[in-house]
Amino acid sequence: xxxxxxxxxxxxxxxxxxxxxxxxxxxxxxxAEDQWxxxxxxxxxxxxxxxxxxxxxxxxxxxxxxxxxxxVSMPIMIAxxxxxxxxxxxxxxxxARAAASAGTIMTLSSWATSSVERVNSVGPGIRxxxxxxxxxxxxxxxxxxxxxxxxxxxIALTVDTPRLGRRExxxxxxxxxxxxxxxxxxxxxxxxxxxxxxxxxxxSYVASQDVKWLQTITxxxxxxxxxxxxxxxxxxxxxxxxxxIVSNHGARQLDYVPATISCLEEVVREAKGxxxxxxxxxxxxxxxxxxxxxxxxxxxFIGRPVLYSLAVDGEAGxxxxxxxxxxxxxxxxxxxxxxxxxxxxxAHVVTDGDRIRRARL
Numbered sequence: 001x002x003x004x005x006x007x008x009x010x011x012x013x014x015x016x017x018x019x020x021x022x023x024x025x026x027x028x029x030x031x032a033e034d035q036w037x038x039x040x041x042x043x044x045x046x047x048x049x050x051x052x053x054x055x056x057x058x059x060x061x062x063x064x065x066x067x068x069x070x071x072v073s074m075p076i077m078i079a080x081x082x083x084x085x086x087x088x089x090x091x092x093x094x095x096a097r098a099a100a101s102a103g104t105i106m107t108l109s110s111w112a113t114s115s116v117e118r119v120n121s122v123g124p125g126i127r128x129x130x131x132x133x134x135x136x137x138x139x140x141x142x143x144x145x146x147x148x149x150x151x152x153x154x155i156a157l158t159v160d161t162p163r164l165g166r167r168e169x170x171x172x173x174x175x176x177x178x179x180x181x182x183x184x185x186x187x188x189x190x191x192x193x194x195x196x197x198x199x200x201x202x203x204s205y206v207a208s209q210d211v212k213w214l215q216t217i218t219x220x221x222x223x224x225x226x227x228x229x230x231x232x233x234x235x236x237x238x239x240x241x242x243x244x245i246v247s248n249h250g251a252r253q254l255d256y257v258p259a260t261i262s263c264l265e266e267v268v269r270e271a272k273g274x275x276x277x278x279x280x281x282x283x284x285x286x287x288x289x290x291x292x293x294x295x296x297x298x299x300x301f302i303g304r305p306v307l308y309s310l311a312v313d314g315e316a317g318x319x320x321x322x323x324x325x326x327x328x329x330x331x332x333x334x335x336x337x338x339x340x341x342x343x344x345x346x347a348h349v350v351t352d353g354d355r356i357r358r359a360r361l
Contacts, residue, residue: 020086029304031167032251037254038251044262045282045284053337058334061330062340063340076322076326077302078095084310091114092119098318106128107129107156110143111185113184132158142189154222159224160248161253165249211241215240223278224245246279283325286332287329290348
């Protein structure tokens with residue numbers, strides 16, 4: 001299939017599977033254990049239906065929005081995904097350029113194969129830095145300071161990883177980072193080589209997260225990534241988080257948790273507008289983005305579509321994925337009668353819960 005014939009984001013996955021070594025594709029594609037949540041992240045979107053409004057002037061559609069004070073062209077941003085140079089030689093550098101050209105935000109994984117300094121060197125762009133909190137606070141301090149110095153605008157603190165989830169494909173494949181690659185943000189700390197994906201290697205540094213301590217070492221806003229319940233929403237607000245990302249780590253941690261789209265409303269209700277709530281996991285269509293916005297998200301982050309398109313066509317692939325999602329969101333807004341993002345309301349969608357409530361009436 002030629003690049004010009006790719007008509008939707010999901011087609012990149014099949015092409016990436018053909019192109020990538022099995023070990024690499026499986027690392028990117030797999031979820032935890034039975035992979036029930038991996039499938040549910042997608043399936044749950046398919047059960048949400050539209051209530052489109054007509055008789056509205058939709059000549060001009062405006063998708064621009066503001067994320068933590070930064071103007072972006074659309075509410076579709078790039079989630080952190082590890083080791084992108086396994087997908088393409090330019091890895092995170094290509095992704096950073098694609099995000100900047102699309103006028104949106106890229107989140108760089110701390111397990112990136114390109115350093116914060118190198119990513120910053122590709123040119124201007126709004127970039128966030130994803131962070132695990134490690135037992136050695138000196139490591140955290142160095143990573144955060146380097147990200148700040150390199151012009152990153154926020155920290156996305158991943159809080160769902162006290163230990164790594166069990167991904168059976170990686171065990172079968174004996175996954176290791178290919179020898180020519182290094183986790184560059186750790187290279188200067190003598191932690192750049194990771195030879196296992198169990199609780200040795202980098203994962204042994206992952207510890208309980210300390211949002212309050214992080215705020216003492218940086219003035220950057222902190223997004224708490226990995227929240228799925230009202231209880232944890234309250235804690236994140238208490239600790240002064242700047243925003244919440246409803247995430248189940250791409251279904252790579254605990255299997256049989258609900259899809260993120262199914263948890264979104266609970267978190268949004270508890271947040272009560274005190275901070276923005278975002279979502280990642282399973283977004284493959286502009287209609288998915290619309291549904292998340294209708295249920296209260298301030299924006300979404302995409303992960304695997306970036307890896308797959310990067311593998312197939314480098315920077316141009318990532319640009320195309322962002323453009324396709326943008327075009328699909330624009331069309332969904334027009335056909336639903338929403339000229340701007342603020343016009344998208346809860347009344348534009350029907351969920352399983354709505355149908356059950358109506359059946360009881």
